[in-house]
Amino acid sequence: MAQTPKIRFGFIGCAAIGRRVSRAVALAPNAVLHAVGSRSIDKARAFAAANGFPAAAKVYGSYEAVLDDPEVDAVYLPLPTSLHVRWAVLAASKKKHVLLEKPVALNVAEFDEIIAACESNGVQLMDGTMWMHHPRTLKMKEFLSDVNRFGQLRSIHSNFTFRASANFLENNIRVKPDLDALGALGDAGWYCLRAILWAANYELPKTVIASRNPERNQVGVILACGATLYWEDGKAATFYCSFLSNTSTDITALGTKGTLHVHDFVLPYEEKETSFYAATESGVDEAVTKWVPQPSKRIIETDIPQEALMVNELSRLVADIKFKKAKPEQKWPTISRKTQLVVDAVKTSIDRGFEPVQIQE
Amino acid sequence: MAQTPKIRFGFIGCAAIGRRVSRAVALAPNAVLHAVGSRSIDKARAFAAANGFPAAAKVYGSYEAVLDDPEVDAVYLPLPTSLHVRWAVLAASKKKHVLLEKPVALNVAEFDEIIAACESNGVQLMDGTMWMHHPRTLKMKEFLSDVNRFGQLRSIHSNFTFRASANFLENNIRVKPDLDALGALGDAGWYCLRAILWAANYELPKTVIASRNPERNQVGVILACGATLYWEDGKAATFYCSFLSNTSTDITALGTKGTLHVHDFVLPYEEKETSFYAATESGVDEAVTKWVPQPSKRIIETDIPQEALMVNELSRLVADIKFKKAKPEQKWPTISRKTQLVVDAVKTSIDRGFEPVQIQE
The missing domain is CATH 3.40.50.720 (NAD(P)-binding Rossmann-like Domain)
Structure with a gap:
């Protein structure tokens, strides 16, 4: 062949x-x-x-x-x-x-x-x-999709922050209103919103309300912001993104039966061996201090970087x-557009004084 | 003697x-x-x-x-x-x-x-x-207070959830309006709000806005809720508490120089050996997939349970x-009262249709 x-x-x-x-x-x-x-x-x-x-x-x-x-x-x-x-x-x-x-x-x-x-x-x-292309992402999705191990998704939190250098905050295109007007929201926030949509099977939230304290530079570009997202079925998500805090890239997903934690979702700690934490039907002992069972660390290896x-x-x-x-x-532009829709909704909510913004596909 | x-x-x-x-x-x-x-x-x-x-x-x-x-x-x-x-x-x-x-x-x-x-x-x-009495809490506080390792606190997220049994949701005092009218907010939410105040050196937030989707039982008791808290200096916190999701007890604290993660803050996974994750000036390699340095796991031992x-x-x-x-x-009643003040503010925000509530000491 x-x-x-x-x-x-x-x-x-x-x-x-x-x-x-x-x-x-x-x-x-x-x-x-x-x-x-x-x-x-x-x-x-x-x-x-x-x-x-x-x-x-x-x-x-x-x-x-x-x-x-x-x-x-x-x-x-x-x-x-x-x-x-x-x-x-x-x-x-x-x-x-x-x-x-x-x-x-x-x-x-x-x-x-x-x-x-x-x-x-x-x-x-x-x-x-x-x-999105790391094999860990698929394994995490398998866990989130497992009704016996994770159940129904109820809450997601994601943060992506990094502490930009003085030079970045002065000169990088991501802090220039004519080049990257979305600032930290379009850069780091994009990942958080993608993670949230990914966890929610790309079901768009119905309503987005931006947090009240976006930080901006002198020319108005967002350096840090967050929001709460609401779905019709009662699940909710929060995110926080920033150019002003130490590096963090987290997803916490809470289901009726399980919990997922990952702290290096955007870029793994190591190229070839990655992990996440999965917990199912965690309980605590009534008398002594102990979780039974405890979350398990799942290892995923890849020879080829994401x-x-x-x-x-x-x-x-x-x-x-x-x-x-x-x-x-169609899959890739579709999830890309959904991410853009939510980015837009967060920006609109900020621009409208943190009012709720309805998302329409 | x-x-x-x-x-x-x-x-x-x-x-x-x-x-x-x-x-x-x-x-x-x-x-x-x-x-x-x-x-x-x-x-x-x-x-x-x-x-x-x-x-x-x-x-x-x-x-x-x-x-x-x-x-x-x-x-x-x-x-x-x-x-x-x-x-x-x-x-x-x-x-x-x-x-x-x-x-x-x-x-x-x-x-x-x-x-x-x-x-x-x-x-x-x-x-x-x-x-509050676990020696780990003191060690985590030392890290958060270290301007060289953690810097200034910018964002906190905390969640405490557990999946109550059908019997609990029917009969426990925590779902009865005449016994524990605050439901999950007073029970699990108390810990999240204490954790947030603890991380913020017990400085009260100025404004609290409850999330829009509290879940309630048939008689109106809160089974799951959340909120965003705002301080005057621009830092913010979010929390989520629930009787309807798998057990989770997390604190994520983001500082200008460092990051703290703990997943078993309310009740450690194990009685005698506990841990948390501390990161300082985390960076990512520009070419290969690698964090340098990576967060470190800090181990704290105690012979006596918290x-x-x-x-x-x-x-x-x-x-x-x-x-x-x-x-x-004075310390204990003082931080207790501050926690109650924020619990009250979240409840008031929920009762007022998720309006911002100002906290006054």
Whole structure:
């Protein structure tokens, strides 16, 4: 059986996160680093040299040149969020599949422009939420879906924080209103809201109410915020995201029969061996101090890091489209759009003075 | 040096929690099980026999008889919350020191009746929040107070849930509006709010907003609820308590430099060896998947369980009052009252349709 040719990736821009994704493309068995473009060809050349691009890879002095390269199958777009709609739509129009960093867009209206372009051009859209592709995520989902071990989901809490450096808080695109107006909400909050939706089987909450104390920088960009989300069946979720606290990436999911804890969901503590804590029908002894049974630590191993599994999954879908006339997979843009809808609702609630915002699909 | 005589405890009622506290009194080196009273002398006799009361212990067929026993130094009061004000005030008037189960009262007005009686009679009041007395709690506090390892506190989340049995949900005093009108908020929520106040150095939040989805039973008692708490300096906390989810007792505290996680704060997984997770200046590698440094697991050992340490602390204070003419320790009633104030604020916010409630000391 002939081996399917590898999917050729072109990188649009040289963002720091591209370092991790370059390695991911190099590690993915069905993908290859093909091109990188920057507004500065020197920067593109340095990026290619520093990030393991093969000698034959193309180096371009513009983003357009990557899109005009007929050999590029898929582009990786880590540009500032405000540029996503322009470059993702253009990429789709050039029949390039799109791996787009999160937040996908500044709002769902822009998101819909992007997805419309992808759909009309028959290209796959996937956002860069790497942890979705870790095998641990599947194992955690199996636990949450098990009515005997977890029961019905009642409450979720997620936080993603990191303490940005003084330089980040001064210069990073994520604190600039013209580049990433969603700030910490679009960056760290995206992960929390995805985690909550993931735990809730992507059922959208009905109502979102932002917490009253978002922290902002001098030009109004959100540096820390949170919200409470409500579903019709009575379950609720809270999240907190921040550029101003030490690194934390937690999911706590409480079910009628079980409990799940994970503290490194966005990026595991270690690449090859990861874990989470699962508890079922935990009880406490009536007399002495003891839980019976206690939560168990579940270990999940992977030889391939989550970002390479993400590239692998996208490349698999692209290869199916390219070589087997498959349609783009709806799952990824669908959960991406739901995440964007909730991000929008939190932002709207903040902008409206922390009023409840109803979510409509 | 002559050994100080042991403090003699009288138990008012035979609640299930009394089993744990009987053992605690027996284990505390400075306390002794002296008497138990129930409305049924047979029940009192069975309780004394089942819970290690010495042969010489007194068994009474009424609560009053315990209070009238001149040898009783301190009483343990695990009665339904609605009866606390009556029996705690009466106990104080009989010069008995009071170990009172939480919630201390149905509201702060009742709390203030109790503390006024204790103060005017010179007796110590302590509530039964056992985890406050575990040596781990002190170690966690040292970490939270360390500006170099934890920095400034920005966010706290706490949950305490357990899945009550069908029998509990039908018959337990904690779901009866005339006995424990605060339901899960007064029972499990008390611990979450204490944990939040503890982490915040007992600085009261300025504003409390209850979450919109409290679950109630058919007669209106809260079975699950939550809230967001706001301080003037921008820090915030969320909590969730429930009788309807699997056991969970978590504190997540996020500081500018550090993170604390504990999953068994109310009652440790094991009696003698406990732990929590502390992280300082956590970072992630830019290329490979790895946290550097990773959180560290801190182990704390104790030979004496937390409930016995609680009895020991109360007995120490009572002995100081009894034998050294010391004044009652203000710390315990003070943090107890603050907890009650926040419980009240959550309840008021729920009753007012989830409006913000300002807390005034």
